[in-house]
Amino acid sequence: MAESMQGLKRSHRCAEVSKGNLGEQVTVMGWVQKTRNKGGLIFADLRDRSGLLQITFNSEKISEETFNQAYKLRSEFVIAVTGTVVEREGGVNPNLLTGEIEIAAETLRVLSEAETPPFPIEANSRTKEELRLKYRYLDLRRPDLQANIMLRSKVCMLVRTFLAEEGFLEIETPMLTKSTPEGARDYLVPSRVHPGSFYALPQSPQIFKQLLMCSGYDRYFQIARCFRDEDLRADRQPEFTQIDMELSFVDVDDVIDVNERLLAKIFREATGVEISLPIQRMTWQEAMDRFGSDKPDLRFGMELHNVTDVVKDSAFVVFKGAIEAGGSVRGINVKGQGGMPRKKIDALVEFAKGYGAKGLAYIAINEDGTYKSSFAKFMKPEEMDALATAMEGEPGDLLLFAADKNKLVYDVLGALRLELASQLELFDKDEYRFVWITEFPLLEWSEEQGRYLAMHHPFTMPMEEDLPYLETEPGRVRAKAYDIVLNGTELGGGSVRIHQDDVQERMFAALGFTKDAAYEQFGFLLNAFKYGVPPHAGLAYGLDRLIMLMAKENSIRDVIAFPKVKDASCLMSEAPNRVDEKQLEELAIAVMTAPDGQE
RNA sequence: GGCCCAGUGGCUCAGUUGGUUAGAGCGUCGCCCUGUCACGGCGAAGGUCGAGGGUUCGAGUCCCUUCUGGGUCGCCA
Numbered sequence: 001m002a003e004s005m006q007g008l009k010r011s012h013r014c015a016e017v018s019k020g021n022l023g024e025q026v027t028v029m030g031w032v033q034k035t036r037n038k039g040g041l042i043f044a045d046l047r048d049r050s051g052l053l054q055i056t057f058n059s060e061k062i063s064e065e066t067f068n069q070a071y072k073l074r075s076e077f078v079i080a081v082t083g084t085v086v087e088r089e090g091g092v093n094p095n096l097l098t099g100e101i102e103i104a105a106e107t108l109r110v111l112s113e114a115e116t117p118p119f120p121i122e123a124n125s126r127t128k129e130e131l132r133l134k135y136r137y138l139d140l141r142r143p144d145l146q147a148n149i150m151l152r153s154k155v156c157m158l159v160r161t162f163l164a165e166e167g168f169l170e171i172e173t174p175m176l177t178k179s180t181p182e183g184a185r186d187y188l189v190p191s192r193v194h195p196g197s198f199y200a201l202p203q204s205p206q207i208f209k210q211l212l213m214c215s216g217y218d219r220y221f222q223i224a225r226c227f228r229d230e231d232l233r234a235d236r237q238p239e240f241t242q243i244d245m246e247l248s249f250v251d252v253d254d255v256i257d258v259n260e261r262l263l264a265k266i267f268r269e270a271t272g273v274e275i276s277l278p279i280q281r282m283t284w285q286e287a288m289d290r291f292g293s294d295k296p297d298l299r300f301g302m303e304l305h306n307v308t309d310v311v312k313d314s315a316f317v318v319f320k321g322a323i324e325a326g327g328s329v330r331g332i333n334v335k336g337q338g339g340m341p342r343k344k345i346d347a348l349v350e351f352a353k354g355y356g357a358k359g360l361a362y363i364a365i366n367e368d369g370t371y372k373s374s375f376a377k378f379m380k381p382e383e384m385d386a387l388a389t390a391m392e393g394e395p396g397d398l399l400l401f402a403a404d405k406n407k408l409v410y411d412v413l414g415a416l417r418l419e420l421a422s423q424l425e426l427f428d429k430d431e432y433r434f435v436w437i438t439e440f441p442l443l444e445w446s447e448e449q450g451r452y453l454a455m456h457h458p459f460t461m462p463m464e465e466d467l468p469y470l471e472t473e474p475g476r477v478r479a480k481a482y483d484i485v486l487n488g489t490e491l492g493g494g495s496v497r498i499h500q501d502d503v504q505e506r507m508f509a510a511l512g513f514t515k516d517a518a519y520e521q522f523g524f525l526l527n528a529f530k531y532g533v534p535p536h537a538g539l540a541y542g543l544d545r546l547i548m549l550m551a552k553e554n555s556i557r558d559v560i561a562f563p564k565v566k567d568a569s570c571l572m573s574e575a576p577n578r579v580d581e582k583q584l585e586e587l588a589i590a591v592m593t594a595p596d597g598q599e
Numbered sequence: 600g601g602c603c604c605a606g607u608g609g610c611u612c613a614g615u616u617g618g619u620u621a622g623a624g625c626g627u628c629g630c631c632c633u634g635u636c637a638c639g640g641c642g643a644a645g646g647u648c649g650a651g652g653g654u655u656c657g658a659g660u661c662c663c664u665u666c667u668g669g670g671u672c673g674c675c676a
Contacts, residue, residue, distance in 0.1 A: 034636085041633035054636070090634035099636090116627060119610055126611055129669045183676035202676085229673045353671060384657095442620075444676095457676050555669095565668070 003109045004028070006472075008080050015051030021085040028053060028103065029080040029111070031141065033121070035073050042070045045105075046081065047121075049146050054088070054102040055081050066108050066458055076114035076121065076236045082107045082587045129557070133571040136562055148551045148559045151270060155547060156223055158266045159243055166279045168219040168245065173208035175201060175225070180521050182458065185229035188236070195588035201227035204540060206457060207525050209246040210497055213536040218248035223543065229568075234555040235489065235545055238568045243492070246538035252480055252496060255537050256281075256436060259484065259492075263434070271550050273432055279484075281436040292330075292414025294437055297488030299427035302328045302417050304410075307401070310390045316378035318361065322403035329403040332455055333391050334420055337398040338364040338372075345398075351419055352402065357412040361401040365393050418488065427487075429552065435485050439463065442479040443510060453511040457459040458511055458522075461537075462503070474510045484541070491546055494539030501529055 011026045025028075030048035037043075040059040043584055045052045057070035073079065083105040093099035095181050119127040123143045132139040139145060160170065179186045179200035186200035202208075204226050212220045224244045232238065247255060260277050276425040280298075287296050289305045308328040310321045311390055319329045349360040363373040363384070379387070391399045402412045421427055443452040452474050454460060462470060465476040480496035498504045504526070508518040519526060544556035557563040564570050584591060 005641075036635045036638055037632080038635060038638080039632040041635080043638085045636075054635095056634085060632075060633080088634080088636095090636085093636055096636080116609070120626075128606085128610090128668070130606095131610085133668090137645050180676090184674085206676095228675060231673085233675090356672085455676050460676095566670095571668090580660070 002112045005080055005109065005111055008109065008460050010080070013050035014046050014048045014053035017053055017085055017098060017101065017103070019087075019100055022087065022101065024085050025082065025106075026085055026103065027080060027082045028055075030078070031076055031078060032073050032077045032122075033113075033366050034075060037071070042067075042073075044070070044073055044079075046079070048140075049150065051097050051143075054093075054096075055083065055105050056099050056102055057105050057108070057420055061104065062106060068103070069108050069110065070105070073110070074114065074116070076108055076117055078112040078114070079183075080109040081105045116140045130565075130571065131453055133563070133565060136572045137203045140561060145558065148553065149561060151551055152543070152559055154270050155266050156543075156551070158269055159221075159223065159262065162262050163219075163221045163245065166219065168221045169217050170222060171212060171217060171220050172222060173202070173205040173212075173224065175578060177202050177208075182454070184519070187229050190587040190589055192587055202215060203228050204242060205244050206459075207522065209244060209538060210525060211457065211528055211535065213246055213248045213259055214531070214533050216248075216534075218468070218534070220243075220247075222246040231568050232564070232568060234557075235548065236445050237544065237556060237560065237563055239284045239564075240556070241543040243541040243543050245540070246536055247273070248495075248534040248536045250535070250537050251439070252432050252482060252537065255494060255496075255539055256482065259539055263484070267550070275432065275434060279434045279436055281438055283439040284437055284441065284478075285439070287435075287437050288410050292410040292412075292417060293439070293488070295483065295485045295488055295490045296414075296435065296437075297418060297421070297427065298433040299431050299487060302334065302421065302426070304332055304417075305391050306330050307387060307390050310386050311383070314379055314383050316361075316375050318359070318375070318398075319401075319403045321407075322405075324457070325405070327403065327405040329401060329408055331391055331399050331401040332417055332420075333393055334398040334424075336396050337420075337424070338366060338396045338399055340364065344519055348400065348416065348419075352412045352416060353507045356403055356408050357404060357416050360385070360412075360416075363388065363391075363393070363399040363401075363405070365395050365397045365399070367395045369395050389578045399459065414548075431487070432549075433487055435487055437483045438481075439478045440481040440483070441475070442466075442477040442481075443474050445475060452510055454507075455479065456493070456495050458507055458513075459495075459497045459504070459525075460507075462497050462507070467503070470506050470510055482539070484539075486549055490542070490550060491549070492539055492541035494537065496535070496537040499529070499533045501526075504529065 008027055010029045012021070014028055016031055017026055017028065028046060028047045033045035033047040035042060035044045039190060042057040044057070046054045046055050057067055059067045083103040085101055086104050088100060090103050117138050118287055119125065119131055119138070121138060121141050125132065125142055140149065140521060176189060176199040179188060184203050185449055186203065188198040188200055191197045191199060205222060205224050209220055222244045224242050225239055226242050227239050229238060230236070241469070260279050262276055264275045267275050282296070284294055287294055289306065290296070292304050306328060307330060308323055311329050312323050314320065345362055347571050351359040361375050363371050365371060365388060373384070376384060388399065393399050400416060402409045403413070441455050442460060443453045446453045456479060461480040463478045463480055481493065482495065483493035484491045498507060505515070508515070520533060544559055547559040548556045551559055553559060562570065562572065569576060
């Protein structure tokens with residue numbers, strides 16, 4: 001039976017009661033975690049988001065009616081207890097914040113009874129995620145998830161405080177906006193008033209924040225929801241949150257400076273982690289050459305070696321062919337793994353093939369200095385020695401080589417490096433290694449579309465010294481773009497934007513846009529730029545990823561209150577769902593699938 | 600769209616080469632217990648082995664299809 005709480009007022013959260021309250025009468029409310037019934041004495045652990053507090057119901061000290069009520073308490077009942085804070089008689093529980101005290105209950109109200117939950121409400125749950133997500137409101141009661149959600153709230157509060165002090169204004173931008181075909185797929189929202197026309201949910205507030213710069217709000221930020229209709233991953237959800245900012249009259253160093261101080265503050269105050277400033281910077285080219293990735297994990301070595309020059313005259317056709325086709329041969333040295341069984345090496349070869357490699361060449365250096373290799377028969381002994389030397393190979397090492405186009409070699413070795421580090425546990429899980437990656441290529445050649453695409457977006461400013469090559473050698477133009485990377489995860493990124501219309505026109509030309517096509521898509525931005533636009537630059541963080549790393553979780557689902565699963569549906573609400581014919585009619589939409597979802 | 604992993608009482612799992620009545624721990628329910636906190640004692644209930652089909656004298660186990668969830672490649676300016 002559920003009772004009213006009329007006349008009662010909660011005085012403390014459970015874990016807010018402390019030794020300082022000894023002798024006081026308090027009223028606490030929460031969920032029953034567990035009861036331990038000793039016959040004439042009942043213990044109940046009461047839980048809320050602050051933690052646990054032990055309540056005792058003593059048959060000799062309270063009314064028979066209250067005791068009988070306590071006898072019937074079950075897990076997850078919501079109760080209100082008034083009682084006195086006392087020291088524990090039976091010894092302290094060092095595992096509990098409130099382990100030295102307990103509440104000697106005087107009155108008890110059962111505010112709500114509860115069925116037995118489908119899985120245990122406890123930290124470190126081993127329950128299948130499918131079930132947890134179906135009953136997300138129960139999953140969210142678990143202490144580790146509550147800690148994550150509270151951490152997230154704290155970080156948002158710190159971000160707002162810091163940026164406000166730095167002169168930023170928090171401004172909202174529209175959720176119903178305009179679809180643009182560049183980039184990710186948009187989520188579309190039909191317009192009732194304009195049959196056949198659609199809004200798009202924003203992939204990011206990019207254009208609007210640039211317009212705010214045009215309007216003179218020289219420092220803007222927003223904790224903004226963004227939407228992308230692409231396939232999910234452990235660190236990708238169809239809707240996610242960005243800490244988005246834009247600044248006027250600044251260059252790269254200004255943006256980096258304010259963001260380093262922001263990161264230092266939130267890590268210090270939310271997690272106690274000190275970041276030493278300034279954060280290391282590395283160009284995109286260096287990151288690719290050394291780590292095969294534009295988001296390198298710097299917590300361990302195993303860097304790439306370019307051995308193209310060493311093997312360019314060898315008879316091994318795999319190496320030779322790749323080099324002649326304009327590619328390269330690079331390798332990583334897996335220290336001390338020369339004894340790796342053939343089966344495991346084969347598994348690594350398969351792993352590499354998953355990234356498009358045709359194979360993986362290897363040399364295991366035996367303890368006596370001899371080689372066990374997949375391609376030694378094609379090589380002269382002195383070539384093998386030179387290769388081992390170039391790789392800094394020592395007895396007991398395993399050398400792995402990829403030979404192909406540069407991009408593929410980077411991808412394969414970059415992924416292999418991470419895979420091996422994870423298998424061999426080469427990094428410290430408590431370490432936070434930040435790095436700024438700078439000087440990204442402005443453009444990326446798309447084989448599929450037969451034209452250059454913007455690596456970041458079409459408003460990214462080229463580096464001044466590379467501007468002359470925009471028409472002649474677009475591929476070598478670097479951008480004033482930067483990413484902040486933490487432990488191999490891209491936390492955020494941004495750029496200086498183009499504010500000169502001649503540069504913007506050249507950029508669109510490089511992308512193969514006609515002036516008309518550019519105006520069709522971004523006309524309101526280009527028009528705005530005619531009326532006085534300040535130089536500006538910005539950055540956006542993936543808030544979910546940031547919290548995931550701070551909370552040491554492996555998936556952003558564990559830091560989002562109500563996440564979606566792989567096919568972008570919600571197991572709890574069962575969204576998305578089919579809608580009434582009437583609703584569709586009103587929106588002038590015809591659906592091509594039958595009601596059961598079959599084509 | 601491709602590849603890989605998982606699905607067995609409420610939860611987490613075991614289940615041998617295909618062979619009797621599918622087991623365990625936790626939880627749940629009942630009785631007992633005044634210092635427990637992974638409480639304890641005694642007892643009990645609880646299963647279409649994700650679904651469908653096939654092979655077989657016989658399928659949780661082998662084969663095919665399919666559903667669900669996870670990881671990943673493609674994709675994500």
